[in-house]
Amino acid sequence: MVACAIATVLHCPLLDKDDVRHCTGPLERNGSLPVSMCNKLSYAVLWYVAEWQMASSILQPGVPVTLQELEPSSELFRQGASLRVTGILQSYDLSSAVAVIQDGSASFKVDTQHLRDISFRTNSTYQFIGELLIKPDNDAILQARVGRNVDGLDLNLYQQSLVIRRQYEAKLRSSRE
Amino acid sequence: MGSLHLVHIKLLAADLLSLTCRHTSPPSFVRCGRTVARVEIVGVVVSRDRRDKFLRFLVDDGTGCVPCVLWLNHQYLNANRSSGASVSDPTAEMALKMSEMVNLGGLLRVRGRIVLYRGAIQITVRDVVLEKNPNVEVLHWLQCVSMAKECYDPRPPSA
Numbered sequence: 639m640v641a642c643a644i645a646t647v648l649h650c651p652l653l654d655k656d657d658v659r660h661c662t663g664p665l666e667r668n669g670s671l672p673v674s675m676c677n678k679l680s681y682a683v684l685w686y687v688a689e690w691q692m693a694s695s696i697l698q699p700g701v702p703v704t705l706q707e708l709e710p711s712s713e714l715f716r717q718g719a720s721l722r723v724t725g726i727l728q729s730y731d732l733s734s735a736v737a738v739i740q741d742g743s744a745s746f747k748v749d750t751q752h753l754r755d756i757s758f759r760t761n762s763t764y765q766f767i768g769e770l771l772i773k774p775d776n777d778a779i780l781q782a783r784v785g786r787n788v789d790g791l792d793l794n795l796y797q798q799s800l801v802i803r804r805q806y807e808a809k810l811r812s813s814r815e
Numbered sequence: 816m817g818s819l820h821l822v823h824i825k826l827l828a829a830d831l832l833s834l835t836c837r838h839t840s841p842p843s844f845v846r847c848g849r850t851v852a853r854v855e856i857v858g859v860v861v862s863r864d865r866r867d868k869f870l871r872f873l874v875d876d877g878t879g880c881v882p883c884v885l886w887l888n889h890q891y892l893n894a895n896r897s898s899g900a901s902v903s904d905p906t907a908e909m910a911l912k913m914s915e916m917v918n919l920g921g922l923l924r925v926r927g928r929i930v931l932y933r934g935a936i937q938i939t940v941r942d943v944v945l946e947k948n949p950n951v952e953v954l955h956w957l958q959c960v961s962m963a964k965e966c967y968d969p970r971p972p973s974a
Contacts, residue, residue: 697861699828702877722859722877756920765949767859767875784861784920788949799953803827806960807878810829 655684700767700783704797705744710776717772723748723780724765724788724796730758736779739764741793747779756785763788820852823926823941824967827959828856828879832936834929842931848970854938855926856881857946857955860919870914874925876952882937883925885914916945922952 645652658680665671671679700722703714714721723746725739735751737758748766750756758764768782831854834844844851858876868888873880889907917923924946927938946952 697873697875697880699875699877699879700859700861722875753920755918765859767861784859786859786920786922791949792953795950796953799956802960803878803956806963807827807829810833814833 653684653688655680658683702800704800705739705741705746708744708746708770708778715770715772715778717770719770720767721770721780722765722767724763724791724793726763727758727760729760737764739766748785749779749781750785753782753785756787759787763791763793765791819846819967820850823853823855824851825855825955825959825962826851827956828858828874828876828881830878830959830963831856831881831929832879834936836931836936844929844936847968849967851929853926853928853941855924856938857922857924857952860917860921860923863917863919865914870917872917874923881925882932882935883927883940884932884937885910885917885940885943887911887914913940913943916943922946922949924951924955 641652641654659676662671662676662680666673666676698720700720701714702722702724705723705725707714708721708723709715723739725741725744725746728738728740728745730737730750735749735753737748737750738745739748740746748764748768749771750758750766764785765788766780766782766785768780768784770778771781772778830846834846834851837843837845856874856876858874858881860872861875861880862873864871868886868891870885870887872883872885874883875881887907887910889904889910922945924944925938925940926942927940930937930939
């Protein structure tokens with residue numbers, strides 16, 4: 639009941655070991671497998687199914703964007719979008735783990751609470767991949783999954799190359815249609 | 816030559832993951848009429864799952880996430896082949912060293928063979944390089960675009 643309610647609220651699929659266990663009924667009845675083995679088998683099948691679902695369905699590529707593009711009118715600015723952002727660290731709040739990065743006149747907030755093994759130094763360049771969380775007032779923050787220091791990255795070259803890469807991706811997409 | 820199967824070709828993930836699969840045995844992969852067997856990608860590690868016999872990880876280059884598997888099962892294969900004395904296997908040692916380079920957030924260059932696993936394309940890793948200079952990723956993008964235009968896209972002459 640609880641699992642069912644959680645799955646409904648989160649709009650996620652529900653996998654039930656007993657559904658698998660029902661399928662092992664014939665094996666149990668004809669004596670092929672003892673009850674304990676049927677239970678173990680049911681759990682093993684469930685873990686495999688869950689593991690595969692997790693591995694194949696969750697991660698979307700973090701699409702590289704410039705901070706200037708992260709404004710409400712942009713098509714990239716949407717709830718839950720997986721993005722890759724790059725900028726120079728302006729500030730880092732130790733208690734909230736929120737970093738503010740900047741590129742030219744644009745700045746952007748990044749929630750780094752899930753990151754480990756990364757030390758923050760102001761005026762160093764960082765790159766983060768994560769999901770965009772947009773609050774009701776259009777205030778946005780990237781919930782970072784991974785991050786790294788990219789000191790030495792030529793930001794100008796990066797952005798120019800991004801334009802060329804996008805043109806190529808568009809051509810790829812159109813050739814598939 | 817209509818085939819690119821002898822070399823590791825540089826591809827963006829979106830390009831790799833959209834290769835046409837021919838259901839031969841083993842499966843083969845085709846891009847613009849040319850067979851592709853080996854690939855080189857550059858991207859950030861966004862998932863890492865270490866098991867006893869292999870390391871599975873995802874490389875995200877911004878156009879797609881490529882599943883990669885690095886086999887670490889040499890000891891089992893060697894155990895079946897040899898009759899006792901444990902001899903250090905350089906291939907196993909190298910694979911183990913490479914597995915230590917695969918960490919979340921790291922920028923990797925991965926080369927390997929394209930395979931089909933559960934209906935999806937994945938790379939069986941041959942080698943992994945941890946890239947320290949962030950500009951190499953940008954260079955890789957441009958090389959992929961340039962190579963596609965100059966080399967991969969032109970249709971091979973028909974036989």
